[in-house]
Amino acid sequence: MSQPPPKDLAAEPLARHLALHNMPGQRSKTAITQLRRRRAALNCSPAPIPSVAERARARFLADAVAEIARRGGETDIEGEHRSTPLSVAERAEGIALLRVAGWRWYGKRVKPRMVELAYLYGKDDAGPWAVRVPGTTTSVAEGLAWLTPAAVVKARAAGRRVRRQGDVYAIETAPGRDGRGDLPDAHEWRPRTRRLVHHPADGRKHRPLALPWPVEFVTQRTIAMGRGNGWSEGD
Template sequence: MSQPAILDFTAGSLARHLARHDMPGQRSKTAITQLRRRRAALNPALAPVPPVKERAKARFLADAVAEIVRRGGETHIEGENRATPLLVVERTDEIALIRASGWRWYGKRVKPRYVDLAYLYGKDDASPWAVRVSGTVTSVAEGLTWLTPAAVVKAEAAGRRVRRQGDVYAIETTARRDGRGVLPEAHEWRPATRRMVHRPADGRRHRPLTLPWPVEFVTQRTIAMGRSNGWAEGD
């Protein structure tokens, strides 16, 4: 059995094929070329689809930026002629460091200033979270060290037990100091049942903590979202 002929679909060969078989329509090379150009103008070529890995990275960054926006954070540094967006600098299995560095434009009467934005972003038992950390932070490990209260570092070095619920740390202590510390409004300590519960307004609850040993509470402190340089709770 002979193999079917492979058609050459250039404009010239197609014109000859149509003429040879007396097929209807515009059959000249010029007419076919013009028809193809008109169709191409009406149906522009689709943009190439990025690889799966690149799409996953873009989706991760978009989710992180959405959480930062939800918490009132900046997502770029506005310069005189362009904005510098946030980028993922480092990502571990659970946490990412997201940064932007650039010249911020304040208007013609004020000199631009080079600024750094840095956030830690991740997901825990409640939901996605994002906190603003010092602009000097350049790695996830540095960010976690910066974020951890000194009292927690000291307790862990001494071998005392530490548990965390969002931005609140429960540090093992003596019976005399049991229950000390100021809790953020969304967290509640119930000494009768030895449980700390979380009841935030947005419904994103952390799991309750049962703490059978004496504990005192320390709250994580972060840089406030937005352009403020004040302090805020991290939860």
């Protein structure tokens, strides 16, 4: 009775062994190599299961990208052969900075150009929000500082009270200036009840803001979503 070949033989000596002992099956080196490759493909190890933390990070990024896209923002930079997507650069104070940098392809007649995009993303009482900040922004703190109007910075430095409702800041002021300032269409000041109310088109409104002291209003300005560099209101 012929002895079975060792399982760990290389293809060439295994082929010689099978032929020498007149054993059935594929006997050539090429046939044995191909058979082993097919078996290896069928028996390949499954992809590792992401950890809970990895799945949470992926879900957070997906939610942030979806909100930016909903507001008309770019979520990747299209290159000649591939696109570069947004990624989370930092998370701090419940807010995330998302960034992407890459060579944008404009076609064969125009040279590619390095482009940087950056957004702040977070959630408040009205739900998720996202605003575009300069592409060179490298931290949440830097992005928040850029978004904050100069009048708000000055008021806080002077010890005056400041409240915020989305993209509107209510700054404590002198009685003679009560109610001054331009409000976006989605915000309404009701002096009789001393309430600032929010009624946006998409229905995701902020809670009414009670302001019992004299206030004037300043609106946050940010870079418009999309490829342009114009100005837009925040949220």
